[in-house]
Amino acid sequence: MSNIIDKIFANSTKFIAFGILLLVAWIFTVLFEHSLESIEAFGFNFITEDKWAPNLEKFGALPAIYGSVISTFLAMVLAVPLAIGVAIFLSEIAHAKLKAPVGVSIELLAAIPSVIYGMWGLFYFVPIVRDIFGGIGISMLTAGIVLSIMILPFMAAVTRDAMNTTPDILKESAYALGGTKWDVVKDIIIPYAKAGIIGSFILALGRAIGETMAVTFVMGNVHKISTDLTEPATSIPVTLANEFAEADSGLYYSSLFELSLLLLVISFTIISIAKFYFLRRKRIGQ
């Protein structure tokens, strides 16, 4: 009897787990199916064309790709050093009484819904960027800053967790040779936790590149490639969030689906690299 229950249990969990794989395949298929019209119409040019003109039935994804890459890059440049700093402070420098409250509040920050970052960015950061850097404030730069603030808590928390895996005895060994705190952080803790730290950065990067609500508010959705960061721009998710409602032709609709397919492939690749290369379990004995 118990044998049969075991079997039922095993098979039902197997079914659910398999269902997740099916779900991923299903999403992929749906996106691909809806993209077909656009893929047939533009082919590879979809990625290299910089004109996005719905009224002319002309759709090129380059400005959105450019916007996604640049805003994410900006966010990473701003957030990485800060995240490392916060993580070092929390794992090595902060007094025990400070560690818990600061650590918890950082985890709480990571739980704030991104739409709130977007609203906060629009009402608070847009005027600041406008006053300091010029332009109208709604811009690539603002998007990069808001994104960096959004991914910072997650990065800092995971980096801290990675640093905390450094065995005390290893740190003590370096102190026992006359190392200062800074020596121990840079020579022992960061090299030891390197894989986990890089993994957390890549996960954050994956989150930034797919982020929609936080940047939709502050980016402007302008399909134009500009090297001036104070100009409004767009990104793949921003385009999607803004334009689905007004997609009035089959080709327009299909082009948006191809954009989302592109985003899915990019995110998938980034997360896979992080998961399978950097965040895999360490070999036993290390």
Add this chain to the structure above:
Amino acid sequence: MATIVDITEEKALKVKDFEFMYAGADAPSVKKLNMPIAKHSITALIGPSGCGKTTLLRSFNRMHDLYPGNKYSGEILFKERNILNPKEDLIKLRIQIGMIFQKPTAFPMSIFDNVAYGLRLQGLKNKTELQGRVEKALQDAAIWNEVKDRLKHDANGLSGGQQQRLCIARAVAVEPEILLFDEPTSALDPISTAGIEELIVELRERVSIIIVTHNMQQAARVSDYTGFMYLGELVELGRTEEIFVTPKERLTEEYITGKFG
């Protein structure tokens, strides 16, 4: 009062009325302890778990200062100065008093860089001098022949016994005056253990050694002096052969004959 044998040699350390209490504890782990440590000899600290031997050892290089809230009083004299003084330069102190840990602690870097680490911390940059001192340290730790062809390899690829000898080489490279061994063979197999013990005995020529061990045979094999600790106090310090053959304290005798532990 503890029975302490007269030490005729010069002293490497003198512990005076030393008392230590961990953060948050309600009783001291080491109580009003007095103990001389002979120079150029090996002193073993034995005693049951929780007797304070490791706590005492870690006080000699102020390791406890890495964690907040620990309290200590009394004096530990090293070269006639009290190293418990809050103004003591801990970086310099830890260069003079090195430490080997319970488990091998190879740093995540190459074999060469591991041994060069302490030297580089002191600002030694000259390549030929670094090379010479790393080679000498590896020879002193009896591991040179095994690693000379793979100095650039990751130190974590070595076996446990080799890693522990690497750690000894790393500690010896900065030419300390005292080396503290905290149960250095507890994670090693018998053959590696024998190798480490042999090495410790050879090192006595140049450094004073204090070794904490839970293994009484090890204390008997390697040390010149043995201190028996119990409940945070030093019960007896004597020449090792006397401690193991004719202990003066009844408690010592009961411990080494296995009546408790």
